[in-house]
Amino acid sequence: xxxxxxxxxxxxxxxxxxxxxxxxxxxxxxxxxxxxxxxxxxxxxxxxxxxxxxxxxxxxxxxxxxxxxxxxxxxxxxxxxxxxxxxxxxxxxxxxxxxxxxxxxxxxxxxxxxxxxxxxxxxxxxxxxxxxxxxxxxxxxxxxxxxxxxxxxxxxxxxxxxxxxxxxxxxxxxxxxxxxxxxxxxxxxxxxxxxxxxxxxxxxxxxxxxxxxxxxxxxxxxxxxxxxxxxxxxxxxxxxxxxxxxxxxxxxxxxxxxxxxxxxxxxxxxxxxxxxxxxxxxxxxxxxxxxxxxxxxxxxxxxxxxxxxxxxx
Amino acid sequence: xxxxxxxxxxxxxxxxxxxxxxxxxxxxxxxxxxxxxxxxxxxxxxxxxxxxxxxxxxxxxxxxxxxxxxxxxxxxxxxxxxxxxxxxxxxxxxxxxxxxxxxxxxxxxxxxxxxxxxxxxxxxxxxxxxxxxxxxxxxxxxxxxxxxxxxxxxxxxxxxxxxxxxxxxxxxxxxxxxxxxxxxxxxxxxxxxxxxxxxxxxxxxxxxxxxxxxxxxxxxxxxxxxxxxxxxxxxxxxxxxxxxxxxxxxxxxxxxxxxxxxxxxxxxxxxxxxxxxxxxxxxxxxxxxxxx
Numbered sequence: 001x002x003x004x005x006x007x008x009x010x011x012x013x014x015x016x017x018x019x020x021x022x023x024x025x026x027x028x029x030x031x032x033x034x035x036x037x038x039x040x041x042x043x044x045x046x047x048x049x050x051x052x053x054x055x056x057x058x059x060x061x062x063x064x065x066x067x068x069x070x071x072x073x074x075x076x077x078x079x080x081x082x083x084x085x086x087x088x089x090x091x092x093x094x095x096x097x098x099x100x101x102x103x104x105x106x107x108x109x110x111x112x113x114x115x116x117x118x119x120x121x122x123x124x125x126x127x128x129x130x131x132x133x134x135x136x137x138x139x140x141x142x143x144x145x146x147x148x149x150x151x152x153x154x155x156x157x158x159x160x161x162x163x164x165x166x167x168x169x170x171x172x173x174x175x176x177x178x179x180x181x182x183x184x185x186x187x188x189x190x191x192x193x194x195x196x197x198x199x200x201x202x203x204x205x206x207x208x209x210x211x212x213x214x215x216x217x218x219x220x221x222x223x224x225x226x227x228x229x230x231x232x233x234x235x236x237x238x239x240x241x242x243x244x245x246x247x248x249x250x251x252x253x254x255x256x257x258x259x260x261x262x263x264x265x266x267x268x269x270x271x272x273x274x275x276x277x278x279x280x281x282x283x284x285x286x287x288x289x290x291x292x293x294x295x296x297x298x299x300x301x302x303x304x305x306x307x308x309x310x311x312x313x
Numbered sequence: 314x315x316x317x318x319x320x321x322x323x324x325x326x327x328x329x330x331x332x333x334x335x336x337x338x339x340x341x342x343x344x345x346x347x348x349x350x351x352x353x354x355x356x357x358x359x360x361x362x363x364x365x366x367x368x369x370x371x372x373x374x375x376x377x378x379x380x381x382x383x384x385x386x387x388x389x390x391x392x393x394x395x396x397x398x399x400x401x402x403x404x405x406x407x408x409x410x411x412x413x414x415x416x417x418x419x420x421x422x423x424x425x426x427x428x429x430x431x432x433x434x435x436x437x438x439x440x441x442x443x444x445x446x447x448x449x450x451x452x453x454x455x456x457x458x459x460x461x462x463x464x465x466x467x468x469x470x471x472x473x474x475x476x477x478x479x480x481x482x483x484x485x486x487x488x489x490x491x492x493x494x495x496x497x498x499x500x501x502x503x504x505x506x507x508x509x510x511x512x513x514x515x516x517x518x519x520x521x522x523x524x525x526x527x528x529x530x531x532x533x534x535x536x537x538x539x540x541x542x543x544x545x546x547x548x549x550x551x552x553x554x555x556x557x558x559x560x561x562x563x564x565x566x567x568x569x570x571x572x573x574x575x576x577x578x579x580x581x582x583x584x585x586x587x588x589x590x591x592x593x594x595x596x597x598x599x600x601x602x603x604x605x
Contacts, residue, residue: 007392024422024428024508024509024510025423025424025427025429025430025457025509026422026428026430026507027424028421028423028424028428028509028513029420029421029424029425029428029430029436030422031417031421032417032418032420032421032480032484033421033436035417035477035480036417036440036443036478036480036481038477039473039474039477039478040443040446040451040477040478040481041443042454042458042477043454043455044443044446044450044451044454046454046457046458046472047450047453047454050453050454052513070440075459080406083383103348103434106341106344106345110338110342111341111342111345113330114330114332114333114338114341114342114421115330115338115342116330122349123345123349123425124596125588125589125592126349126352126353127348127349127352128588128592129352129356129588130352132534132538132584132585132587132588132595133538133581134537134538134540134555134556134559134580134584135538135540135556136540136556136557136559136560136580137556137559137577137580137581139558139560140359140519140559140576140577140580141355141356141359141571141577143359144358144359144570144573144577145354145355145358146497148375148457150373150375150570152354152358152375152376152440155376156376159376177327186352186355189352191599194596194599194600195599195600198600199543243445247447247449249447249448249449249541250540250541253541254560263542266447268447268450269449271449271450272452272541274450275452276452276545281453281482285450285453286450287449288384288447288453289450291447291449291450292446292447293447295446295447296442296445296446298445299441299442299445300438300442302441302445303438303441
């Protein structure tokens with residue numbers, strides 16, 4: 001139900017009777033709120049402050065106002081990194097959403113119906129595995145698959161006579177972003193499948209049965225019944241994965257560190273690079289702040305959007 | 314009136330299978346199994362090469378199955394990184410984070426979902442916005458703060474950070490579950506004069522215990538897989554987590570592919586075992602966290 005229920009409950013269940021005991025409940029919110037404000041809020045404000053300074057990480061930060069932000073506007077790498085983050089929306093959000101929706105429908109409509117729960121559970125677990133493997137391990141697995149000389153992918157290509165397609169996948173600008181995208185799809189699909197299968201189990205089976213009696217094909221039922229019925233899940237998946245794509249760090253860090261050159265540079269990686277490699281802490285903080293503001297706007301949009309869906313149902 | 318929804322991963326309950334007429338169901342199954350094979354391929358490659366003797370690898374490359382099984386690379390990796398110690402560190406940190414985050418989330422969500430305190434919308438919005446923030450935007454300040462508080466290179470520093478950071482998502486999820494709690498039960502308890510603490514302990518807590526467990530499992534595996542903040546905060550070798558050890562030691566194995574495979578296999582195993590044990594629980598949690 002997420003926030004929508006909490007929001008709706010506001011007016012519906014507000015009874016004056018509770019006011020007396022209401023105050024005591026504030027005590028329960030304090031530990032979480034205070035510690036969260038100190039750790040996350042403190043770090044965020046500290047980062048905001050640093051973004052207005054010039055600082056190599058030691059000594060006293062020098063206040064330079066909007067200097068870092070002015071430089072960002074002229075920084076090619078900064079713009080390129082945001083462009084790449086937007087490109088990764090395709091690999092982390094749009095393609096996994098589409099594939100996940102299709103696979104979930106197949107698992108729910110076909111596999112569990114004809115072959116039972118065990119088979120469908122096996123499928124779900126297999127697709128979900130990449131989600132629980134820690135990214136450094138994923139990095140080892142994939143950099144090795146993609147390795148130009150000993151990699152499994154190039155070995156297969158050579159075995160079937162497609163030698164000319166055996167590229168140095170992570171070594172060239174064009175193929176690096178493509179290879180990274182394939183890995184991201186591999187990681188993300190498990191998440192979307194799980195959410196969509198859960199959504200589909202909510203659909204009233206009589207819709208499907210009626211449509212089947214009327215002779216609708218599976219594809220027609222998928223388009224007209226399944227997709228509209230999982231609309232809430234669809235919007236949540238699209239929005240959360242888009243947020244994840246914009247702040248992507250791990251997959252890039254473990255595979256390319258933003259390279260070759262800046263071909264796969266993303267904002268989170270770029271700010272990390274400024275923090276810890278070039279020691280331009282103030283500048284890195286400015287990059288992080290821009291990213292954080294962008295994501296905050298998206299989060300507010302997400303909250304609003306969810307509320308709207310809640311209200312219309 | 315709403316009731317507490319049982320948190321079960323929903324699938325068809327009745328195992329009455331439809332008749333498999335014609336080839337269509339088999340074709341669909343075949344297609345899905347092919348897709349699964351593709352998905353498991355990277356793991357398969359790591360597994361077959363982890364046990365492959367050096368000689369066979371040099372002769373046959375990555376794709377061939379090993380004729381003899383060799384465990385030396387795995388044992389060597391385990392000993393080189395002192396994997397038992399890393400396992401202990403990871404379990405200690407993840408478990409502590411789970412407990413702290415669940416307790417904090419539950420208390421906050423109780424005030425929001427059951428207490429319906431004023432301003433709960435803003436509080437929830439604050440948590441929601443904060444957990445959308447990229448960790449990278451917070452990592453440098455956290456690094457500096459940890460140094461000032463003498464928490465740099467300690468497990469306690471990590472436990473505090475993750476314990477608190479996970480409260481954002483935990484509150485969000487638990488508040489939505491608790492807000493569907495049957496009002497009549499709470500009302501009658503209040504009329505009987507039960508204090509908020511009493512209501513929490515004897516009515517709400519026993520009913521949502523399974524949900525708290527789901528949350529704890531999620532926090533455990535999320536913390537297990539974290540690597541950016543541990544990378545920045547943990548300097549010394551003996552403090553490293555499993556995931557961090559995987560991130561920093563594998564660079565040494567670029568020239569030894571089968572050792573890399575062995576490392577990957579050792580690194581995957583704990584989380585895969587944990588996942589297989591708790592997969593139902595985890596999937597319930599993921600779905601509750603999204604829409605319903």
